[in-house]
Amino acid sequence: MMRNGAAYLSSLNDGRIVWLGQQKVGNVTSAAAFRNAAQSFAQLYELSHDSASRTALTYLDPASDTRHALSFLIPRSYEELVSKRIAHKTWAEESFGFLGRSPDYMASGIAGFAARPDVFAGGDFDGSANVLSLYRRTAEQNLFVAFTITNPKIDKAKSLAQQGPGNDIGVRTVRETDGGIVVSGAKSIGTAAIFADEIIVGTIEPLSQDDVDYALSFTVTPATPGVILISRDSYEHAARSREDNPLSSRFDENDALLVLDNVFIPWERVLTYRDIQRTFAMWWETPAYTNMAHQASVRFWTKLEFLAGLASLVCDSHGSAGNPQARAQLGRLLGYVQLAKSTVLAAEAGHETKAEDDGVVRLNREITYAQRILAGEIYPKFIHELRMLCGGALIQLPDSLHDLDHPDIGPMLRRFIRSSAQSADERIRLMKLVWDATGSDFASRHAHYEQFYQGAPHVYLAQMTFTGLAEKYGHFASQALAGKNETGGPDNH
Ligand SMILES: Cc1cc2nc3c(=O)[nH]c(=O)nc-3n(C[C@H](O)[C@H](O)[C@H](O)COP(=O)(O)OP(=O)(O)OC[C@H]3O[C@@H](n4cnc5c(N)ncnc54)[C@H](O)[C@@H]3O)c2cc1C
Structure with missing residues (x-):
């Protein structure tokens, strides 16, 4: 049974630490700065239970014989791509396109990872089983996953490892244990992270060869001890009323700085580890x-x-x-x-x-x-x-x-x-x-x-x-220099 909006909202009241200004927010679903956006995300989950939109948003997973959100479908035909598009469109229309990071964004990414678990295997650390387990968990529970894959840097001209004493702010392992790793550091920007069930922490940029300590990817739940989310200014908070601020009062999806302070990540949640090539490839070699x-x-x-x-x-x-x-x-x-x-x-x-x-x-x-x-x-x-x-x-x-x-x-x-x-x-x-x-x-x-x-x-x-x-186009243009025309232009097939 897919969860509904109410179940999603109650899952957010899990003790996560969110800062807005100098205030620690207890429960994002009731805080004046966040509650309407939380309701807007909940409404998306609600639509999967609405008889009018259920077919457009879900599919029957043959393996589990249960319905999953179409964003988790790994497409194997043009028709399946079209059905995924219709699901994306149905959700996008709910916010008129202003919820950029609705849950289908990262769900689609996770489906992409799961299409190619081999990309996570092969090095000293094999994350392929973990990525499949991430896929199963998030699809079966219809979870909302945010991602933070941008490294804040004190000096943008230098690699993470070269930042120098006191400037070591990238997420890295501070300790390994039998059960997992302990990580510290920060990532920017976590859009919708304060509304998510899980956050993928990784790096999409190509890392330097000396950055192996920062070459890791994992998922973490916002309520894990040591996870801190620092929100930007809330437009929802500033909104006077629904009539005066019809969009910002409802669709401020939030952006937050993610700080990890000695956070324990069990091995089962690690996707890539001390591996520059795989940490990059998971975004680019998978779909x-x-x-x-x-x-x-x-x-x-x-x-x-x-x-x-x-x-x-x-x-x-x-x-x-x-x-x-x-x-x-x-x-x-x-x-x-x-x-x-x-x-x-x-x-x-x-x-x-x-x-x-x-x-x-x-x-x-x-x-x-x-x-x-x-x-x-x-x-x-x-x-x-x-x-x-x-x-x-x-x-x-x-x-x-x-x-x-x-x-x-x-x-x-x-x-x-x-x-x-x-x-x-x-x-x-x-x-x-x-x-x-x-x-x-x-x-x-x-x-x-x-x-x-x-x-x-x-x-x-x-x-x-x-x-x-x-x-390809250079070759086409060079034919004019050579005074000849090969049959078939660059895209004439
Ligand atoms: C509203 C918003 C939401 C976001 N949400 C997320 C999210 O959910 N998760 C996430 O991981 N990230 C998110 N991002 C972060 C986003 O991925 C980064 O901002 C983006 O990757 C750019 O990185 P940067 O800010 O370090 O910019 P930089 O790479 O520093 O670029 C900024 C500017 O610097 C100049 N510049 C820097 N280097 C060069 C160069 N080599 N050549 C030419 N010009 C250069 C250019 O003018 C460039 O436009 C979000 C960003 C915004 C604005």
Whole structure:
């Protein structure tokens, strides 16, 4: 039986240590800074029990004869990729694309690990059985897993090992015991980690040869002694009301610094150990990265659909739907949505199989990498265009929607903040929603998220050059130099 939203919420009250400012938060499900976001995640679990969405979100696992979330399915056909996409989309629509790290993100990654347990074997430490056990545990219990795979560094120009005395802040083993390892250090940034059942701790960047002490991956539960999560500013906390801050009041998924202070990790939870090659390969040789990108690209497409919908509502509100300039701006946004959608459909249609994957299908790697680039480039443009459509209406808003009820200023607001199509109440609601999506602290964090959530731009842009495409296109272009044309261009097959 898959767990429901209530069971998820009660599992969060487990004694985990979360700091917000100088306050230690007892229970994230009741804290004013986090409770609505926890409810939003719970609602996703609830949907799997809803007869209308159950089929879109789950599949019958033949091995256990129970239903699992589709995000855990290891796809073996194009049709299964499509069913996973529909599940991602169903969840993404619940938050209009603003919960970047809904549980299906890392579930897909774990399915990617489990598709290739051999990648975790072969060195001095064999993590293959542990990764399969992680997969079974998380799929059977439908667990929410976050990940922290970025190493904070005092000096970015140096490797972790070269940071120098007192600057040794990367996660490393401080002691080995018969039963496991004791680790200390920090990882940034743990999006949704405070809402997760488990956190994967690892490293996605290529480590230097001297970084073997930092080359390890494991999972840990937030309530494990020594695990500390330090939250950033909470936008949910700052939200005045659901009406005034319709998105940030509900979908602030949080980002936290993960600190591990002498935390015991049993061997069964260790995935790679003192192994630079495998610690890196688990993200890149397995389908984990492309699987996670599937969720991310579907979510991004959904978010643009929502933002384009806002643009359309703004045009209606302004009475500018017939204005040629406004139509051109709206048309550009609608075109961007189709670009975002097409990367998803094309990556599925161009899926790949590898001999070593034993029948598992992966999204097309080149298109998946291109999607990451496209998203980083068009998101700021999209937000800019939407704000340009709004003009000053986005700023000329009262402190709160409730000000409309005030005997002195309410009548003035009703008179002066309205349009031919909308009452003041409707217009203020719409513009506050647009501001929350495009101009608030929450929106600004989202703009940053879309740039950095899967690495910095200099990393994912360069990543495209490792696909072999540059050489392929170079060969094509060199034919002009040689004065000949081979039959069949680089992609003409
Ligand atoms: C909102 C948000 C949520 C995130 N969630 C998670 C999460 O859940 N889990 C997780 O593990 N990580 C997460 N991240 C972290 C993310 O993975 C890192 O921020 C990302 O990998 C970039 O690393 P960095 O911050 O060290 O940037 P850097 O690598 O330092 O890059 C920052 C900038 O420095 C410059 N720069 C640095 N080095 C070079 C170079 N060699 N060449 C050219 N320019 C360079 C560039 O201008 C670059 O854009 C999140 C980030 C954000 C913003």
